[in-house]
Amino acid sequence: GQQLNQSPQSMFIQEGEDVSMNCTSSSIFNTWLWYKQDPGEGPVLLIALYKAGELTSNGRLTAQFGITRKDSFLNISASIPSDVGIYFCAGPPIQGAQKLVFGQGTRLTINP
Amino acid sequence: DVKVTQSSRYLVKRTGEKVFLECVQDMDHENMFWYRQDPGLGLRLIYFSYDVKMKEKGDIPEGYSVSREKKERFSLILESASTNQTSMYLCASSLGGQGSYGYTFGSGTRLTVV
Numbered sequence: 001g002q003q004l005n006q007s008p009q010s011m012f013i014q015e016g017e018d019v020s021m022n023c024t025s026s027s028i029f030n031t032w033l034w035y036k037q038d039p040g041e042g043p044v045l046l047i048a049l050y051k052a053g054e055l056t057s058n059g060r061l062t063a064q065f066g067i068t069r070k071d072s073f074l075n076i077s078a079s080i081p082s083d084v085g086i087y088f089c090a091g092p093p094i095q096g097a098q099k100l101v102f103g104q105g106t107r108l109t110i111n112p
Numbered sequence: 113d114v115k116v117t118q119s120s121r122y123l124v125k126r127t128g129e130k131v132f133l134e135c136v137q138d139m140d141h142e143n144m145f146w147y148r149q150d151p152g153l154g155l156r157l158i159y160f161s162y163d164v165k166m167k168e169k170g171d172i173p174e175g176y177s178v179s180r181e182k183k184e185r186f187s188l189i190l191e192s193a194s195t196n197q198t199s200m201y202l203c204a205s206s207l208g209g210q211g212s213y214g215y216t217f218g219s220g221t222r223l224t225v226v
Contacts, residue, residue, distance in 0.1 A: 042217025102155035
C-alpha cells in the first residue's frame with residue numbers, strides 16, 4: 001500500500017528547543033493529519049490540514065500542508081517535557097476514503 | 113468521557129493458539145479499525161469495518177480475521193498465533209462519512225507470542 005515517509009525517525013533535544021519534522025509521499029494527498037502518541041497510550045489527533053499551502057496552529061504546534069500536496073511539516077516551539085512521545089503523520093490514500101495510512105513516526109525525547 | 117476500550121493491555125500467548133483481541137467503543141461510531149504498530153514501521157492497517165457485519169482487508173490482513181456482530185464491538189482474531197505477530201495492536205473508531213478522519217484510539221494491546 002501507499003507509504004508515508006517521516007523524517008527524522010528520532011530526535012533528542014534540550015527542553016526549550018524548537019522541533020521540526022516532516023512527512024513525504026510519492027503520491028498526492030488531499031488531507032494531512034498529525035497525531036501524537038504518549039507513552040503507553042494510543043495516538044491522539046493534533047492537527048488536520050485540508051488545503052495545499054494551509055498553515056494551522058494548535059498552541060505551540062504549527063503544521064503546514066505542502067504546496068506540492070506530497071508533503072507536510074510539523075513544528076513545535078519551545079519544547080517542554082510533556083511533548084515527549086511519537087508523532088505520526090497520516091492521510092487518506094484515496095480521496096474520500098475513511099481509512100488512513102500512517103508514517104513510521106518520529107520519536108521525540110527531551111533532556112531536561 | 114467517550115472512549116475506545118481494548119480488553120487487555122498485555123497478553124502472552126503460545127505459538128499456534130487462537131487469540132481474540134476485543135475492542136469496544138461507546139461513541140456510536142460507524143467505522144472501526146485494527147492497526148498494528150511496530151518500531152520503524154509505524155501503524156499498519158490490518159482490517160476495518162464501516163458497518164455491522166461488514167469488513168474490509170487493510171494492508172496486512174494475512175493471518176488475521178475480524179468480527180463485527182454489534183456496532184460497538186470489533187474483534188481481531190489471530191487464527192493460529194505466530195511469533196511474527198508479536199506486536200502492539202491498536203483499535204480505533206471514527207464517526208463515518210466522507211472526510212471523517214478524527215480517529216479515537218484505544219490504549220493498545222501489547223501481544224507477545226512465545
